[in-house]
Amino acid sequence: MCHKDNTLVLADRRKRITIKDVAQAAGVSTQTVSRVMNKFSYVSGETRQRVEKVVEELGYRPSTLARSLSQQRxxxxxxxxxxxxxxxxxxxxxxxxxxxxxxxxxxxxxxxxxxxxxxxxxxxxxxxxxxxxxxxxxxxxxxxxxxxxxxxxxxxxxxxxxxxxxxxxxxxxxxxNNFQGGVLATQHLLDCGRRNIGHISGPQGWWEADERKRGWQETLNAAGIKTSAEQCAEGNWSPVSGEQAFIQLLNSFPDMDAVFVANDQMALSVLREASRRGINIPKQLAVIGFDGIPEAAYFCPSLTTISQDLxxxxxxxxxxxxxxxxxxxxxxxxxxxxxxxxxxxxxxxxxx
Amino acid sequence: MCHKDNTLVLADRRKRITIKDVAQAAGVSTQTVSRVMNKFSYVSGETRQRVEKVVEELGYRPSTLARSLSQQRxxxxxxxxxxxxxxxxxxxxxxxxxxxxxxxxxxxxxxxxxxxxxxxxxxxxxxxxxxxxxxxxxxxxxxxxxxxxxxxxxxxxxxxxxxxxxxxxxxxxxxxNNFQGGVLATQHLLDCGRRNIGHISGPQGWWEADERKRGWQETLNAAGIKTSAEQCAEGNWSPVSGEQAFIQLLNSFPDMDAVFVANDQMALSVLREASRRGINIPKQLAVIGFDGIPEAAYFCPSLTTISQDLxxxxxxxxxxxxxxxxxxxxxxxxxxxxxxxxxxxxxxxxxx
DNA sequence: TGATATTATGTTATCGATAACATGTTAGCG
DNA sequence: CGCTAACATGTTATCGATAACATAATATCA
Structure with a gap:
């Protein structure tokens, strides 16, 4: 007899409760239910309450999917x-x-x-x-x-x-602004009194990597310092590639007294390889990274970096x-x- | 005159091309188009080709949204x-x-x-x-x-x-299996000959943290080693919390010769703080982390860890x-x- | 007091597809 | 040759909502 009893309806959770169910239970049209749900247009206080009560009882949730289709949004x-x-x-x-x-x-x-x-x-x-x-x-x-x-x-x-x-x-x-970041990094190294500033870049052709490198290059040039291919090595953002690039750079640019590394992960392996070789950081070699990962503050030594707010x-x-x-x-x-x-x-x- | 010319239709990209457009252009019903699109049921080769050609020309893409609604999926x-x-x-x-x-x-x-x-x-x-x-x-x-x-x-x-x-x-x-990870870590430290094994845990109540800790505790107990509150400090996964927990542990558990840290980030700051205090790792203190983040291999010293395959x-x-x-x-x-x-x-x- | 605006609600069409059913044609087989 | 199965296609209803339009009852104002 109480086939339409609310608790029973609730119990049947396989079937989705639609706007029609609500409309029927409240004795109004679906349009009115829609109006109540969207707090829009004219609905009398009494009707609104009645509909809201039914919505609550049945646990009705409108289908965003259907709405998306009809609203094209x-x-x-x-x-x-x-x-x-x-x-x-x-x-x-x-x-x-x-x-x-x-x-x-x-x-x-x-x-x-x-x-x-x-x-x-x-x-x-x-x-x-x-x-x-x-x-x-x-x-x-x-x-x-x-x-x-x-x-x-x-x-x-x-x-x-x-x-x-x-x-x-x-x-x-x-x-x-990766270029600006490269400038900031390089200028900081210059301000620290370094002149032989190397760069470990990200993969060539990767826009962000190229921009950081350009910042490095142009800042040095603006300071009257020439840059050559030997002063830069390429990594692929990974720690292991950073290590390789650093070793390469140590050979090709032995006078290097500072290095701007294009991300913190590669900088991490630079710090490690330097410590392994007994290169004192920052005395013999200043290192600056890029990204601002939270771990960078806990590297040893802690890493100066260009922080980007992602x-x-x-x-x-x-x-x-x-x-x-x-x-x-x-x-x-x-x-x-x-x-x-x-x-x-x-x-x-x-x-x- | 060529109001229905295909190129014109294409040019009007504001309007979505629907299954009806395709049906009309191909001179079939929408159902047939649907059958072609879903490679289902019977469609003659000739009709299929005709429809496919129109689909191609108009650049028709079915609306997944509409399909979801009608299929309830x-x-x-x-x-x-x-x-x-x-x-x-x-x-x-x-x-x-x-x-x-x-x-x-x-x-x-x-x-x-x-x-x-x-x-x-x-x-x-x-x-x-x-x-x-x-x-x-x-x-x-x-x-x-x-x-x-x-x-x-x-x-x-x-x-x-x-x-x-x-x-x-x-x-x-x-x-x-975080418990198993805790066991692995602790057993490894035991195997290294350590007996005074501390733990820096994640936040209490965090299931994964509790499990790792339980692995540590039960492994020690099984080895006949008692554990007490002084041998464990709590962090919140962050490097800075790891540092604090470590300092606390150095005070409360001065005999400690190994520490199992509940994640690699906190382990990082343990390594750093140890180096600052001149504690030799691993001679005086063995450290093991948890997670297996790629940087861990480049910490100094490189970090032993329990790697989970997320x-x-x-x-x-x-x-x-x-x-x-x-x-x-x-x-x-x-x-x-x-x-x-x-x-x-x-x-x-x-x-x- | 009648015309118009405001309020309140219902009806029908639509969004873009598929499901279910209906219908017609061809092929195979006894 | 007639019956059935397989093939080919179309028609109508449906998914769950909103838009647009229609209608009716009040309220307001000249």
Missing amino acids: SYTLGIVTFDLKYIGPSRTLNGIADKADELGYMLLMKELDNFNINRIDDVIDSLLARQVDGILWAVPEIRDNHAWVDERLKNIPVPVLFLAMQPRDGIPSVAT QLLGEQAVQNVVEMIQARQGNQSVIAQSRFIQPTLVVRESTK | SYTLGIVTFDLKYIGPSRTLNGIADKADELGYMLLMKELDNFNINRIDDVIDSLLARQVDGILWAVPEIRDNHAWVDERLKNIPVPVLFLAMQPRDGIPSVAT QLLGEQAVQNVVEMIQARQGNQSVIAQSRFIQPTLVVRESTK
């Missing part, structure tokens, strides 16, 4: 990342997640593991097929792996924002793309902006 | 993480992302930043509202923050798999939850399993 951001196993991208992701949450968006994540151009289309399509309102492209720029942008971007019907990409006209992006980077990215979404919503013209985030110098023992 | 996994800014969770996430991609699932991510119980319902509801097919709960178990499971879990209509949770009957989970953990988690989804799909009964992943000992200089 999902309140979801697509985010394409690269190699989360490194700490950098995941700090950025943290900022993205925080801000997205704050602004009421969810994240649909896709990891890109290689540079296959075909896959880029697939990834974008799979996000669009799920109606994302915007896309964050958090894949580092390496050689021409962003070349597709010129062709493809204009066919993507939602805003796309790029992280850690070289600023381009008409394309919105957010990045740490959390903020992620937050800014979300903020910007959401603004673009809203602008588009209101049919306003969207002005593509490229934003730089300034890194900061953190002085510790390795350059004292 | 989204091929999306909800994943709830905690504090991505630490490297651990993000290595797990990497494994999750890889496996999900391999199995054709996308990830809908939600970060949980505090232990607010109310928010747990919100988070789950927001995932369910988007029709996720399963949920991965990658939030560490701290005190009773998983207590909701008993009440709420049975009302969640999709499989939920827990990561790094204490195994419970009837609840599927995947975790590193990538694998993530992969296993996805594998399991997808199996549960498929079982449910086929109306098979789902057997909840708890799986442990064994950590391994990596010997380096700090315990030689």
